[in-house]
Amino acid sequence: MTDLILTPNIDGPDDFYAELLETHDGLTTEQSNALNARLILILANHIGDRKVLSQALGAARKE
Amino acid sequence: MNKIFETPLYPYTRPPDQDAAQTIRRRVVIIGAGPVGLATAIDLAQQGIEAVIVDDNDKVSFGSRAICFAKRPLEILDRLGCGQPMVDKGVQWNVGKVFFDDRQVYEFNLLPEDGHRRPAFINLQQYYFEEYLVRRALELQANGAPIEIRGGSRVIAIDQHDDHTFLTIDTPEGPYQLEADWLIACDGAGSPTRAMLNLDFHGRVFEDNFLIADVVMDADFPTERWFWFDPPFNKGQSALLHKQPDGVWRIDLQLGWDIDKEEEKKPENVIPRLKAMLGEDVKFDLEWVSIYTFQCRRMDRFRHGRVIFAGDSAHQVSPFGARGANSGVQDSDNLAWKLALVINSQAPDALLDSYDTERVHGAEENILNSTRSTDFITPKSDTSRLFRDAVLDLSERHSFARPFVNSGRLSVPCTYDGSPLNTPDALPDAPARTRPGSPCVDAPLGNGFLLDHMRGGFTLLTLNADAPDSITEGVTANRLDLPAEGQVAERYLGGAASAVYLIRPDQHVAARFPTYDEAQIRAAIRRAIGASQ
Numbered sequence: 001m002t003d004l005i006l007t008p009n010i011d012g013p014d015d016f017y018a019e020l021l022e023t024h025d026g027l028t029t030e031q032s033n034a035l036n037a038r039l040i041l042i043l044a045n046h047i048g049d050r051k052v053l054s055q056a057l058g059a060a061r062k063e
Numbered sequence: 064m065n066k067i068f069e070t071p072l073y074p075y076t077r078p079p080d081q082d083a084a085q086t087i088r089r090r091v092v093i094i095g096a097g098p099v100g101l102a103t104a105i106d107l108a109q110q111g112i113e114a115v116i117v118d119d120n121d122k123v124s125f126g127s128r129a130i131c132f133a134k135r136p137l138e139i140l141d142r143l144g145c146g147q148p149m150v151d152k153g154v155q156w157n158v159g160k161v162f163f164d165d166r167q168v169y170e171f172n173l174l175p176e177d178g179h180r181r182p183a184f185i186n187l188q189q190y191y192f193e194e195y196l197v198r199r200a201l202e203l204q205a206n207g208a209p210i211e212i213r214g215g216s217r218v219i220a221i222d223q224h225d226d227h228t229f230l231t232i233d234t235p236e237g238p239y240q241l242e243a244d245w246l247i248a249c250d251g252a253g254s255p256t257r258a259m260l261n262l263d264f265h266g267r268v269f270e271d272n273f274l275i276a277d278v279v280m281d282a283d284f285p286t287e288r289w290f291w292f293d294p295p296f297n298k299g300q301s302a303l304l305h306k307q308p309d310g311v312w313r314i315d316l317q318l319g320w321d322i323d324k325e326e327e328k329k330p331e332n333v334i335p336r337l338k339a340m341l342g343e344d345v346k347f348d349l350e351w352v353s354i355y356t357f358q359c360r361r362m363d364r365f366r367h368g369r370v371i372f373a374g375d376s377a378h379q380v381s382p383f384g385a386r387g388a389n390s391g392v393q394d395s396d397n398l399a400w401k402l403a404l405v406i407n408s409q410a411p412d413a414l415l416d417s418y419d420t421e422r423v424h425g426a427e428e429n430i431l432n433s434t435r436s437t438d439f440i441t442p443k444s445d446t447s448r449l450f451r452d453a454v455l456d457l458s459e460r461h462s463f464a465r466p467f468v469n470s471g472r473l474s475v476p477c478t479y480d481g482s483p484l485n486t487p488d489a490l491p492d493a494p495a496r497t498r499p500g501s502p503c504v505d506a507p508l509g510n511g512f513l514l515d516h517m518r519g520g521f522t523l524l525t526l527n528a529d530a531p532d533s534i535t536e537g538v539t540a541n542r543l544d545l546p547a548e549g550q551v552a553e554r555y556l557g558g559a560a561s562a563v564y565l566i567r568p569d570q571h572v573a574a575r576f577p578t579y580d581e582a583q584i585r586a587a588i589r590r591a592i593g594a595s596q
């Protein structure tokens with residue numbers, strides 16, 4: 001079983017970061033929040049591994 | 064014509080006990096002729112145990128209340144001799160549709176597995192469910208079984224003793240006293256027994272109101288379960304439409320917390336809401352309207368010496384998921400054989416503690432599921448609503464999101480994993496679904512079905528294995544040899560070459576082994592009747 005990856009893992013971090021922000025372009029805060037929620041669900045499903053997901057939730061809570 | 068729920072089915076008649084010079088002692092007294100009290104009494108009486116039901120009313124449930132009955136309770140009712148009329152009358156459905164805002168987001172099919180006598184669900188008004196149970200009880204009584212339903216009999220005082228309970232029962236002709244060796248409190252969520260004995264009932268109350276309306280209409284809505292999140296006709300809330308027999312439709316509308324219940328119940332307020340939902344020109348009559356709130360609560364323990372709680376008196380869940388009556392019937396299924404064995408001195412009193420262990424486990428499972436459904440349907444915070452709406456939004460285009468949609472996880476039978484009555488699984492290659500603790504999975508057998516052959520007592524199922532016709536170790540287990548082929552083999556052998564199962568009277572698996580070993584089976588029986596501690 002793999003653990004949650006918490007070291008750099010994305011090629012071209014600046015590109016990705018820009019794309020993430022562009023995705024929210026023109027959205028109200030409410031729409032952005034909704035988009036973020038959808039994004040979390042999509043990514044979580046892609047990861048699938050319950051252990052990794054729990055680790056990610058913990059990391060996000062700064063535990 | 065009077066509706067069945069307006070017809071007295073067991074009106075008060077003065078029992079001889081009321082005129083006895085000395086207080087009469089009955090074997091088992093059951094308080095409450097709801098689904099659970101009736102099922103328990105029938106089960107006991109079928110085993111020859113005297114069961115007297117007292118109920119303050121003399122009719123079946125007013126209004127439909129429970130409408131959705133699951134496969135496992137139907138199988139239990141088959142054992143009680145009244146599953147067939149329920150299924151004949153009930154409406155079967157498999158398709159559900161989920162709507163969000165103004166559109167359908169997806170549709171599902173329960174796709175029940177084949178090779179079972181009973182369907183995954185039927186919809187049937189609780190008043191019919193109770194009527195068929197009452198009829199079965201009266202039929203047993205007419206045939207000489209020790210069962211009795213006393214209407215118009217309200218229990219007003221309870222005095223607990225070590226080996227019996229002393230009851231005061233009020234009737235239209237005044238009160239009388241009665242003693243019970245065993246008392247089973249099936250007196251519903253508001254249980255007066257619980258209050259009289261000063262017992263706890265902990266849990267969560269959900270701050271929400273639901274309007275429930277049963278309407279009679281000739282509409283060509285299909286026989287499907289329709290659930291709306293945030294629909295235009297009930298903004299910010301939810302709604303449910305579900306079909307029952309006799310052209311009756313169940314409509315559930317979430318109303319929120321700050322409402323005037325009496326106002327909302329008035330037809331002049333209900334009818335416009337329903338028209339907004341069903342369409343202006345649909346013609347309908349209101350059969351029953353009620354407003355309810357949700358609670359998910361349970362007692363710490365269901366057994367208190369000689370007083371035992373079953374059904375809503377012991378645990379209460381929200382209706383989403385249809386787990387109330389369905390789980391209450393499973394309580395009675397679990398309790399009746401144990402109590403009969405203890406009364407007949409075939410098992411130690413400690414067997415009844417396993418009722419507590421197993422059914423508390425069942426209640427926990429139901430409360431967990433029911434709480435989660437309620438949290439999804441009525442989000443309690445902005446963030447919770449944000450994710451809920453995100454799930455619904457995604458579910459329209461992406462199947463991955465659909466399993467998150469929770470409009471009620473419909474009742475599935477409880478597996479008693481970890482029960483002290485189980486012998487550890489000695490057949491790991493056989494399917495997990497028939498592991499110790501699980502209810503037997505039905506399968507076609509001969510011209511009928513497997514569960515038809517397990518209608519009381521312990522059973523020794525064998526597949527590709529020798530065993531004697533019966534074995535007695537305090538109780539007797541009779542052998543049922545199964546063909547090692549077809550769905551029976553799929554469900555009971557799986558990857559194993561041979562199997563011997565010990566099945567309890569409530570059709571739950573107690574133990575399973577690759578072959579018959581007398582000492583092992585004797586030990587498993589002792590354990591299953593609580594005699595090995």
Ligand SMILES: Cc1cc2nc3c(=O)[nH]c(=O)nc-3n(C[C@H](O)[C@H](O)[C@H](O)COP(=O)(O)OP(=O)(O)OC[C@H]3O[C@@H](n4cnc5c(N)ncnc54)[C@H](O)[C@@H]3O)c2cc1C
Pocket residue numbers: 094095096097098099100117118119120124128129130131132189216217218219249250251252254255256275355373374375376382384385386387388389390391
């Ligand atoms: C709106 C709604 C929808 C529901 N939908 C479903 C569903 O789809 N599926 C499902 O499985 N469940 C459903 N339920 C739950 C279901 O109705 C209950 O779980 C079920 O009725 C519990 O049965 P019971 O026998 O434990 O108690 P009850 O049915 O409440 O019966 C208790 C009985 O005890 C009697 N009694 C009370 N006090 C005394 C006394 N002092 N002396 C004598 N008698 C007394 C009462 O008269 C009553 O007859 C629903 C409930 C509601 C409200």
